[in-house]
Amino acid sequence: IFNMGKSKAKENGEDISDVTFADVAGIDEAKQELKEVVDFLKEPEKFKKIGAKIPKGVLLLGEPGTGKTLLAKALAGEANCSFISVTGSNFVDKFVGNGAARVRHLFEEAKKKKPCIIFIDEIDAIGGKRNSINGSEERNQTLNELLASMNGFSDDDGIIVIGATNRLDTLDNALLRSGRFDTKIYIGLPDLKARKQIFQVHSENKFLSEDIDFDSLARMTSYFSGADIENVMNKAGLYALKEEESMISMKHINKAINHLIAGEEKKDRAGISEKDKKLTAYHEAGHAIVAKLYSECNVTKISIIPTTHGAGGYTLIDYGDISYMSKKDIINQIANALGGRAAEELIYGNDNVTTGASADIRRVTELVEGMIKSYGMNEKFGMISLENHTGLDLEVLKESKLIVSDIYSSTLEFLKENKDILHEVANRLLENEVILESEFDSIIKNFHRIEF
Ligand code: ADP
Ligand code: ZN
Secondary structure (H helix, E strand, O other): OOOOOOOOOOOOOEEEOOOOHHHOOOOHHHHHHHHHHHHHHHOHHHHHHOOOOOOOEEEEEOOOOOOHHHHHHHHHHHHOOEEEEEEHHHHOOOOOOHHHHHHHHHHHHHHHOOOEEEEEEOOHHHHEOOOOOOOOHHHHHHHHHHHHHHHHOOHHHOEEEEEEEOOHHHEOHHHHOOOOOOEEEEOOOOOHHHHHHHHHHOOOOOOEOOOOOHHHHHHHOOOOOHHHHHHHHHHHHHHHHHOOOOOEOHHHHHHHHHHHHHHOOOHHHHOOOHHHHHHHHHHHHHHHHHHHHHOOOEEEEEEOOOOOOOOOOEEEEEOOOOOOOOHHHHHHHHHHHHHHHHHHHHHHOHHHOOHHHHHHHHHHHHHHHHHHHOOOOOOOOOOOOOOOOOOOHHHHHHHHHHHHHHHHHHHHHHHHHOHHHHHHHHHHHHHHOEEEHHHHHHHHHHHHHHHO
16 A cells, blocks of 8 residues: 555555446546446557557546545556555755655556556646746656656556646646546536436445435536535435434435535535526527538537536537648638637627636637738738738728628627527527537527428
C-alpha cells in the first residue's frame, strides 16, 4: 500500500479495487472509452502484437463529485489491477525537491505492482501552467519529474496514469502532449436519465418504501452531481432512522433534497430559475436547428445542463475531420454560432436578448476576421494578408460587421420559418435537459413528414 501522506498515518492508496463499471451510473460515453484501456491492461500482449497505441495517461475533466475517482477505481476493478490513488496537493511542498522525490517514489511503487492504475486527483496542483511569475522552482521540478516519469515507462509496461481536474485551461501544455495525457474525457453533471440511475445505484442495500418514484426524484434534482445524490440518499436514511421508521420513503428523500438545495453553496446552480432555463433551451435549440437544417452539419448533443466553464448549456456540432475549411464552411460556422442569439431575438424580442451569447460572438469575430485578414476570402481586401498590418483596423471592423449582419439576417429569417421546430426542440430540452443525435434527427424528420 502506497502512502503519500506526510504526517497522518491515513493511507491514500488501496491495492485492489472491488468497484466495477456497474457501480458507476450514467457516464456511458466515458465508460465506453475506457473499455479499450481495460482490454489493454488485461491483455497487453495482444495489443503489442498488432502495434496498437494505448494511452499512457487519461485525463478526466469535470466538476467535483461527478464520479471521476469512482470511474478510475472501477477501471482498476474491471481490469483487475492495482490501484494507487494520490492527490496533487500532496506533492506541493515548501522544500525544493521534495515533490519531485514523491513523484519518483510513486512511479517506483507502481512499477512493483503492475499492471497498475495511478490516479492523481487535482492534478492541476502539480501540472499548472509554468510561467516566470508563479513558477516556483519546487513546482517546476515536481512537474518535470512527472513528465519524465511518464516518458520513462513504455507502452507495454501496464501502467496507466489517470489524472482528474476540473480546470483544463490551467494545465501546462507539456502534460497534454502526445505520450502523456493525450486522452481527455469530459464528465459533465448527470442528465435526467443518469440521475435516475445514480439514485438506483445508491438505493441498493437500502430499505425503500414502495412509494419511491425514481423518475420524479431525477426530475427534482437538476444540476445535482452524483456525489450530491449519494449524499441525499444517505441523509434520507438518517431522517428515516431519526423518525424510527424501518424504511426510507419519499418524504425522507424530499427532505434531504430540500436540505441540500437550501443549505449549500450549490444554491446558485440548483436555483437557476425556470426563466433562465427556458432562455437557454431556446438559445441552444437555435444553434442546433441552424446547424442541422441551414448548414447541414451533424448535431451530436444539445444540453441545457450548465458546465464548469460557466456556460448555461451547449450544443455539440460535428464538423468532421477536415484539414481545410472552405469559405462556405466558415460562413456556416458563423451562422451556427449566431443561431443562439437569433433564437433569443425571435422568441423574446430584440430588447430582451442576453449576455449568454458572448462566447458565440467571440467565435464569430474570430472567424470573420480570419476570412478577411488571413484567408483572402473577402472581395474588398482581396488576397492580401492583413495579419501584420495595423492601421486598417477600422476598415476591417466595418467590413466584418457587414458580413456578420448579413449572415445574422439570414439566420434569423431561417429560424422564423422554422419556428415550430424551434419550439419543439426547446420544449424537449426543458423536459429532458439533453437531446442526443438520434432523438434530434427524429424530431427533425417528424416535422418534415408533416410538412410534405
Ligand atoms: P469526483 O472524483 O469526480 O470528485 P467521486 O468519484 O469522488 O467524484 O464521487 C463521489 C461519490 O459520489 C462516489 O463515491 C459515488 O458514491 C458518488 N457518485 C458520483 N458519481 C456517480 C455515478 N455516476 N454513479 C454512482 N455514484 C456516483
Ligand atoms: Zn450559444
